[in-house]
Amino acid sequence: MIKKNYCKFIVYILTLCISLSLLSQRAAAAPKDGKINVNARCAIALDCKTKIVLFEKNADSLVPIASTTKIMTALVAIKYGDLDKKVIISDKAANIHGSTVGYKKGEMVSIRELLFGLMLRSGNDASIAVSEGVAGTVEEFVKLMNEYALQLGLINTHFEVPHGLDEPYHYSTAYDLALVTAKAKELPIFNEIVGAKEADGKNYGFTRSYRNINKILWLLPAADGVKTGYTGNAGKCLVTSAKLKGNDIVIVTLNCNGRWNETKKIYDYVNKNYEYKKFFSKDEKIDSIKVNSMRKHASLICGSDIVIPVKKSDNYSVKIQKPSGNIKTSISGYKQIGSVEIYQEDKLVYKEPLKVKRQGR
Numbered sequence: 540m541i542k543k544n545y546c547k548f549i550v551y552i553l554t555l556c557i558s559l560s561l562l563s564q565r566a567a568a569a570p571k572d573g574k575i576n577v578n579a580r581c582a583i584a585l586d587c588k589t590k591i592v593l594f595e596k597n598a599d600s601l602v603p604i605a606s607t608t609k610i611m612t613a614l615v616a617i618k619y620g621d622l623d624k625k626v627i628i629s630d631k632a633a634n635i636h637g638s639t640v641g642y643k644k645g646e647m648v649s650i651r652e653l654l655f656g657l658m659l660r661s662g663n664d665a666s667i668a669v670s671e672g673v674a675g676t677v678e679e680f681v682k683l684m685n686e687y688a689l690q691l692g693l694i695n696t697h698f699e700v701p702h703g704l705d706e707p708y709h710y711s712t713a714y715d716l717a718l719v720t721a722k723a724k725e726l727p728i729f730n731e732i733v734g735a736k737e738a739d740g741k742n743y744g745f746t747r748s749y750r751n752i753n754k755i756l757w758l759l760p761a762a763d764g765v766k767t768g769y770t771g772n773a774g775k776c777l778v779t780s781a782k783l784k785g786n787d788i789v790i791v792t793l794n795c796n797g798r799w800n801e802t803k804k805i806y807d808y809v810n811k812n813y814e815y816k817k818f819f820s821k822d823e824k825i826d827s828i829k830v831n832s833m834r835k836h837a838s839l840i841c842g843s844d845i846v847i848p849v850k851k852s853d854n855y856s857v858k859i860q861k862p863s864g865n866i867k868t869s870i871s872g873y874k875q876i877g878s879v880e881i882y883q884e885d886k887l888v889y890k891e892p893l894k895v896k897r898q899g900r
Contacts, residue, residue, distance in 0.1 A: 579795030605768030608703030733764030
């Protein structure tokens, strides 16, 4: 046990060092803003598509995250599980403490229904049942959570449990929570669940009906999810997804007593100070480059529309990065060469690779 805890401590210290390194790197790339005072230990607003930070406060601090953990629990279940599989509620699930749906030992409930219980009612019993139904045991499911977290680049996150009850080495950051939520929102089933104010059991064929405890869905008209959380160590937490001028953003507030009002304050600030600007269109020629094997220049084009949130009070500039001189290679179809970079004042906020296309094709 001592050896196990020592190893966990070493992992924690190494993760902390990486976190501080990333913080210093992103300090030059993410907009900092002191014009609003957010009463939360940690907070962030993030554009889902571009991952551009719109507001942040202590967004890289390692903190307990309570039931916002269940965002990853749901994401892993959707990725690896069969949502129509029926799970027998175990004694472990039925007797977990804290927030529960009230499933009884021996009940058979589909993973799909358990996800509604997980996200709408914050059921710790649902989290245990989902874990056992997908991976066999809670321990194996938590391994999946940590493996997938690393795949998503969440290097400042470590899971010990699927529900978020306080554990010494269970932590994340506001920034990582925003990233995992942006990923989860790519899935229609996730959006259907977290955006539901209630789910009628008869309509879904469930064992019971569910009403969402997430008040932000009623308090902020633009909100369409995601998850509340509270423990003694984590305090009151809230991860919110919302529409902003036709685009998706995520707002995270951690250890925040006034989480509803503070979330709305951040949303109003971003809505007032940012707009979405289209810089380039898909297949638009940005520049050209000479290729030795060709008599003509090849065009550098965008692979997709480049639309990013820009702060109204700031200046933005574009730089094209491409190899100097001729390219000594043949080109067949499309090939990524160079990139377009967008700067907010002197800070790089967005980068997109460019494709090379032969003239006349």
